[in-house]
Amino acid sequence: MKTVGVYLTELLAGYGVDTVFGIPGVHTVELYRGLADSPIRHVTARHEQSLGFMADGYARVSGKPGVCLVITGPGLTNILTAMGQAYADSIPILVISGVNALGKLGSGNGHLHELPNQQALASQVSAFSHTITRPQELPQVLARAFAVFDGARPRPVHIEIPLDLMSAAADGLPAVPARLPRLRRSVAEAAALAQAARLLHGARRPLLLVGGGAVAAAAEIRQLAERLQAPTLMTINARGVLPPEHPLGLSCSASSQAARQLMRDSDVVLALGTELGQTDYDAYVDGGFAIPGVLIRLDIDAQQLFRNRTADLPLLGDCAASLRQLLEQWPAGAVASRWEAGRVQQTAQAAWKELPAGMRQDIALLQQLRDAVPQALIVGDSTRQVYAGNMGYAAPAVQRWFNASVGFGALGYGLPAALGAALASGEPVICLAGDGGVQFTLAELGSVLECGACVVLVLLNNGGYGEIKAAMQAVEVATLGVDLHNPDFVTLARSYGWQAQRLSVGEALAPLVQAACERRQPTLIELYEV
Structure with a gap:
């Protein structure tokens, strides 16, 4: 039966x-x-x-x-x-x-x-x-x-x-075909897409805002950006839509003053698959996010088109399918004059200068890891290097940088999500985690080994919930509950069958990560800061 x-x-x-x-x-x-x-x-x-x-x-x-x-x-x-x-x-x-x-x-x-x-x-x-x-x-x-x-x-x-x-009988239920039917992606209304094409074609200072809902449209976004010569600002979950070397790509935080000035100076903004939410656009919760120009929004979620900043021209549909149609409807003739030369680079440099020195050091470390192991994905928990990367790390391709430090913001995400990413990609995954967050799901060291996945866990050990401790100190609250008694992470990882070693913060990390990825063995590298 x-x-x-x-x-x-x-x-x-x-x-x-x-x-x-x-x-x-x-x-x-x-x-x-x-x-x-x-x-x-x-x-x-x-x-x-x-x-x-x-x-x-x-x-x-x-x-x-x-x-x-x-x-x-x-x-x-x-x-x-x-x-x-x-x-x-x-x-x-x-x-x-x-x-x-x-x-x-x-x-x-x-x-x-x-x-x-x-x-x-x-x-x-x-x-x-x-x-x-x-x-x-x-x-x-x-x-x-x-x-x-x-x-x-x-x-x-x-x-x-x-x-x-x-355990009930499935007798009488239809036989399952080898492949079940699936939906085709919806396309925004043709007349609205034609209007969007005209607005963008006539814009003097167009800007693209790209969110995680548009990562499957990376090829179409690149084509549109180059046709418009439009700066393309990628949110945390959209990093890599344009690669680091692309002259139109911006991987800085949309909450930076430089990015906000770019938005204010734009006459037509096309927001793609982004909710324009606080964790990307108002990270400092100062209420300074604004788009004064014409806003076109393209999203698969009808309600999202009217949240946070109501679209002047809402487009309901899948980003990739709709952008292909928009490009096919592109008006003939040359595009109007554009941004002043070097504006994208000026914005990137200004956003970089806004960051504290320590954050710039952490981003530089991430860039070293990216360049040492370009095929690797970087998956993060809530920890200091991840917070820094969200403010300015440029990923080499889509879905090679993601984490759970924003949005819902669940601790313990990094290690298990890294395993899922490794199983899906077959590539090495660098997991960034802190000593506090990793202990939410530390037992998944065993799952990684069982699956034979190549995960390199870079563990920042600062003796507790360091970011929360700093936040308490900043507002003169007694630092209660943030200092942890930690295990010996290196010995613990080895007991699970992992390779493991300890470094002091500041020692050369990238060569060790590169070697671990080449061995394709689960490896823990503890960065000791206490």
């Missing part, structure tokens, strides 16, 4: 899923019945929060949704933080959980892992949450999930399957 659990595996394979992240439990055993004989790889974590972060890193790099299997109750509550991070950053994650059997949901009778309403919890950090009540629902609900991933703002989806349905 084919069960619903086996049928679920067939459906996932039909949608092209090749990896799932899970921790088997008594409430998900039936979901594993057909998994071992399927083409889908299973990756085991030590904690469900890590599962979600792994799926997040995997999704960003692969372009496919990250899929997680979690148990009823604590499995779901543990992964909610990771779902919140993915929700904030528009990352497609499919979380499939168990739930108590039909007739026992929310009974309060003390069934194992029982919650009053776990769907209500998941619905706060997902595009939708659905409880399967009949086997016949499963194909439709999976189709809805992939419709979100393909055709809407890609956010987590949660599906819960009651225990009794997991």
Whole structure:
């Protein structure tokens, strides 16, 4: 008899899923019945929060949704933080959980892992949450999930399957084809795109603002930027849309005074896949963000077109597909006069000078790592070098710089997300983490080794939550709870089978990282600052 659990595996394979992240439990055993004989790889974590972060890193790099299997109750509550991070950053994650059997949901009778309403919890950090009540629902609900991933703002989806349905017969359900149908990307309205093309063509000082929702349109953005000779400012999640050497690319913070002046001087701004949110555009929370010129916004999310700064010309559609249409509608004739020569470089230099000396040193270190291992991805937790990089690091390509220090801002993201990125890319991943944040998910050292992934963990050890300690001192609050008793990270990493060594801050790091990447062995390099 084919069960619903086996049928679920067939459906996932039909949608092209090749990896799932899970921790088997008594409430998900039936979901594993057909998994071992399927083409889908299973990756085991030590904690469900890590599962979600792994799926997040995997999704960003692969372009496919990250899929997680979690148990009823604590499995779901543990992964909610990771779902919140993915929700904030528009990352497609499919979380499939168990739930108590039909007739026992929310009974309060003390069934194992029982919650009053776990769907209500998941619905706060997902595009939708659905409880399967009949086997016949499963194909439709999976189709809805992939419709979100393909055709809407890609956010987590949660599906819960009651225990009794997991083992129920799937007889009568339609056979799963080798490849299930997927949505085509939507294109903004042709008349609106033509209007946008005319506005941009006639602009004297056009500016492109590029967010994480536009990274799949890197080729189209480059073509448009070069056609316009427009400065192109990339937010944290869009770094690498234009490479560091491109004369129109700006990888400085959109909150810098130099970037804000550029926005004020622009007559037409095209914002692509960016929410114009605080963590990119008002990082210092001083209310100084403004776009006085004409604002064109292109986004897959209709509501987003009217948040933070209402679009003068809203364009609803996928960035890549819509930009291709816009370029095809480009008016004939030469483009009007442009920015003064050297304005992009002047802006970059002015933004660099705004940064404190220590932050510039940290960015210089990141540049050394980038140049030493150009194929590597850099994935960050919330730590000092990551904060610096967000203000001025230029990534060599899209999805080679991302972290969780902004948006939802969950600690513990770096190590598991680095593993997901490594599995998706097959390339070395440099993980930047601090001693405080890494201990949220430190046990995933074992998961990295099991997967044979090349992750180089650069761990800044300053004896606690250094950034929070500095913030408390700045406002004269007693520094309580920020100094930590840490383990010997080098010995601990070696006990997991990692290579490990300790450096003092300021010693040459890039050659060691390069050597570790060439060995393709999991390696921890502790930067000791205490």
